[in-house]
Amino acid sequence: MALLNFLKPKNKLEEGGRTEAPVQNDAGEPEKNCPNCHKDIPLSRLWANQLVCPCGYHFRMKARQRISMITDKNSFCELFANIRSDNPLNFPGYKDKLEMSKTASGEEEAVVCGTALIGRQKCCIFAMESYFMMGSMGSAVGEKITSLFEYAMNHRLPVVGFTVSGGARMQEGLLSLMQMAKTSAAVKRHSDVGLLYIAVLTDPTTGGVTASFAMEADIILAEPGATVGFAGKRVIEQTTKQSLPKVFQSSEFVLEHGFIDKIVQRKDQRKTLAELIKMHHGE
């Protein structure tokens, strides 16, 4: 499976991902160029609007920013923070890449897990971290997600998960691949006891994560304009020798083809999630 949108160089890993780093305008205020409307937007304005451009373009967000945006104030309680990757296959260059990602993201791994309240409803939550090797899934990510679903099952809690991933992490080879089976089995057990799992697909959700827990939720939401797919766009273009439409593998594309339930803008996510949890687990 192709790992697409693979780790970008460290200096590009700035707020909002996939776009250039903020630059200072004449007034000395940092601003970012929106890749959609091509306007320079002051960072303060973006922050006030949950990193969404006035034109509607959703910039990438860090895992913890998402969690604090979605959950009730001070309700997040982190779980499994001590699960980290090492280099089980002694893959060349992997140790350095891990260190680089830790610096770039401020995280120890590509997913943050825990419990929290959303609209006063208790749930388990995970948010993947694009700034950590583009959210790729190795043993630690697989172990954390699996442990979270097991915890949720034992405590009879719903799970809300924000996905962002280039796919399975190739530096851990087969061990990464097996995390797809491992996480899927845990999702299935959680599901079989009647508990709710809502996935929110964010940009990009691809490869082995799409082909496992991202597509296994009871309700699948997505952010507007996110890349959602299995194989990499470039790989498909090379294989099929066809150029692909811009909308191919976007949230809108997978919605049209029936693979997600709804596209929800960032500003409405908290309310939508709270309402959904209440309808399944509330009084």
Added chain:
Amino acid sequence: MSGTPYDRVKLARDNKRPTGQDYIKNIFKNIIELHGDRRYSDDKAIIGVIARLDGTPVTVIAIEKGHTYKERVERNFGAPHPEGYRKALRLMKQAEKFGRPIICFVDTSGACCGIGAEERGQGQAIAENLMEMSTLCVPVISILIGEGGSGGALALAVADRVWMLQNAVYSVISPEGCASILWKDSAKADVAAESLKLTAEDAKSLGVIDRILSESDIGSKEYYDRIRTLLTDEITELSKDPDLLQARYDRFRKIGMRSN
């Protein structure tokens, strides 16, 4: 067992190797092929049959690459579309309903990578197989007979026992793909093949597979007879296990834990 890991990759891809169909024909009797996913079409990259294994009815699913160029085109070079995985799942659920053990022969460079595959939810199809196979209430044995290409192979290999031919490979990504992403140079595929730990011995030492099958007499009557006996014995064993599903869960659960 010799040569570099990349030599193994080339061996695993050799079109003279027995394919899924060869295993079905030579190991099983009373073979009846069943077609279609009941949703979209019949994917020829995956063959599903009910047949007898030493008298016992079983369901066999095989990824088929074909031997000749014409066959390979017809079989999409063993790269299944979503409807192939959905056909496989339909037949596995049917096997579960009627208490038939399931045997999968896996041989693919990966799930089909194309516009139609994306439109019809390749990721979702694989994900559903991973989820559903984890709780099938009948014994499941998967054998990697050639290429075990990533999620497209795993989608038929969430099993109680996973066996691998000595020259088969099993990997999260093709060595060429890995080299071109990491080092922008697909010519470094040999380095990638070495680093990815994709040989049968590697997979066994990582706890990903349970048994390596010798290829010394590959394609001979004795070869297929040996595999038939192994399958029969293993299914007899697995059928006696009252905690089959817990054992299957634990089998994958422990892979990649920190204690490993």
